[in-house]
């Protein structure tokens with residue numbers, strides 16, 4: 001039964017080639033061709049069921065979005081969400097979004113150096129046991145990989161409900177010499193703005209009254225320069 005179910009999901013994904021990418025390594029260095037334009041590429045790593053990527057893709061039509069996850073079933077559910085969102089906007093095909101099946105451990109095989117402008121890490125698995133810390137998506141070994149594929153405007157936007165993961169991540173960003181901006185220990189208390197799109201996990205945790213931790217990390221040279229120019233503004 002389970003096998004038949006999985007086969008059915010894979011067939012469903014294979015029939016959605018305009019939206020779903022099952023072999024992202026084939027497109028390394030060629031994502032502009034996939035989208036048919038040169039707009040900046042923003043990726044969400046560990047997208048889950050696709051609430052964030054679908055919302056972002058209709059809100060920011062000048063950006064190409066790629067949501068990545070390693071489970072077929074999540075890609076399928078995200079594809080339904082993206083199509084529903086785009087249908088709701090009266091758009092024919094979700095042209096500026098792709099859903100890619102892949103393990104983030106191999107991210108350098110999916111994107112060429114400088115091909116990505118922004119990485120979103122939303123509610124990444126916290127991996128509480130010390131022996132699993134290397135799997136955390138903000139571990140320095142991942143930050144090294146992200147640095148390679150981000151371009152001069154490159155930034156990482158990170159949010160989580162896990163105080164422990166947030167603490168670890170701030171230390172990891174600092175340890176590899178990355179500048180942080182707009183750090184929030186309680187994102188939904190007052191400072192939230194209209195541009196904010198919530199993820200599934202975020203909606204759930206906010207509904208339970210839990211604090212959400214967030215920060216932006218400047219990676220590319222131009223992003224760092226812009227940050228340096230405006231960093232004192234919030235203290236004025």
Ligand SMILES: C[S@@+](CC[C@H](N)C(=O)[O-])C[C@H]1O[C@@H](n2cnc3c(N)ncnc32)[C@H](O)[C@@H]1O
Nearest residue numbers: 046047048069070103104105122123199200201
């Ligand atoms: C806790 S969920 C968060 C989902 C979504 N970002 C949200 O905020 O609602 C973490 C997601 O990351 C995915 N994930 C974890 N490790 C991954 C990896 N190495 N490669 C690809 N996806 C991964 C999981 O399958 C899961 O969908």
